[in-house]
Amino acid sequence: MKEKTMRLAERLRGKDKIAVLFVCLGNICRSPAAEGVMRAIVDEAGQSSRWTIDSAGTGRYHIGQLPDHRMRIHARRRGLELTHRCRQVCEADFDDFDLIIPMDADNEANLRSLAPTPEALEKIVPMAEFVDMSMRYDYIPDPYYEGAEGFELVLDLLQNGCHRLFEQLSPRI
Numbered sequence: 001m002k003e004k005t006m007r008l009a010e011r012l013r014g015k016d017k018i019a020v021l022f023v024c025l026g027n028i029c030r031s032p033a034a035e036g037v038m039r040a041i042v043d044e045a046g047q048s049s050r051w052t053i054d055s056a057g058t059g060r061y062h063i064g065q066l067p068d069h070r071m072r073i074h075a076r077r078r079g080l081e082l083t084h085r086c087r088q089v090c091e092a093d094f095d096d097f098d099l100i101i102p103m104d105a106d107n108e109a110n111l112r113s114l115a116p117t118p119e120a121l122e123k124i125v126p127m128a129e130f131v132d133m134s135m136r137y138d139y140i141p142d143p144y145y146e147g148a149e150g151f152e153l154v155l156d157l158l159q160n161g162c163h164r165l166f167e168q169l170s171p172r173i
């Protein structure tokens with residue numbers, strides 16, 4: 001995690017409620033999977049009343065759809081039911097969420113041009129910043145044109161990163 005992200009996490013740790021938005025291109029593979037992974041972690045820890053978790057896409061190709069069936073199958077094998085309906089990210093999301101988490105550099109660039117204020121820009125932190133360095137990925141690769149390994153890799157990276165995100169934003173005892 002970058003120094004700047006550590007400072008942001010420290011600030012959010014003190015808050016009663018936290019809202020996070022995961023963002024990818026289509027909002028049918030990576031970001032709804034991140035939403036499902038994060039929700040499971042938060043539920044398991046009995047923290048669901050503290051957290052608002054959502055996802056959105058920079059594109060608008062799949063609005064209203066359930067996640068891609070391949071992602072739903074791979075997620076289900078890990079005990080996760082993905083029921084999100086695709087929506088496009090919008091300017092108001094920068095008011096409604098504390099953290100906006102893009103999956104790759106393209107998503108990040110699109111979010112940066114949408115951010116209405118300097119404070120909004122500060123809320124953007126790439127998912128890969130939370131993923132352990134040992135996994136050797138500095139972005140979450142788009143699985144859409146990949147085989148099963150692509151979906152498994154995304155879930156591995158997200159499970160690793162979301163655990164770290166949860167720890168970083170949980171109050172220190």
Ligand code: 4NP
Pocket residue numbers: 024025026027028029030031061142143144
């Ligand atoms: P996602 O994957 O950004 O992880 O949801 C994609 C889904 C759909 C498309 C591209 C990426 N698409 O081009 O339709």
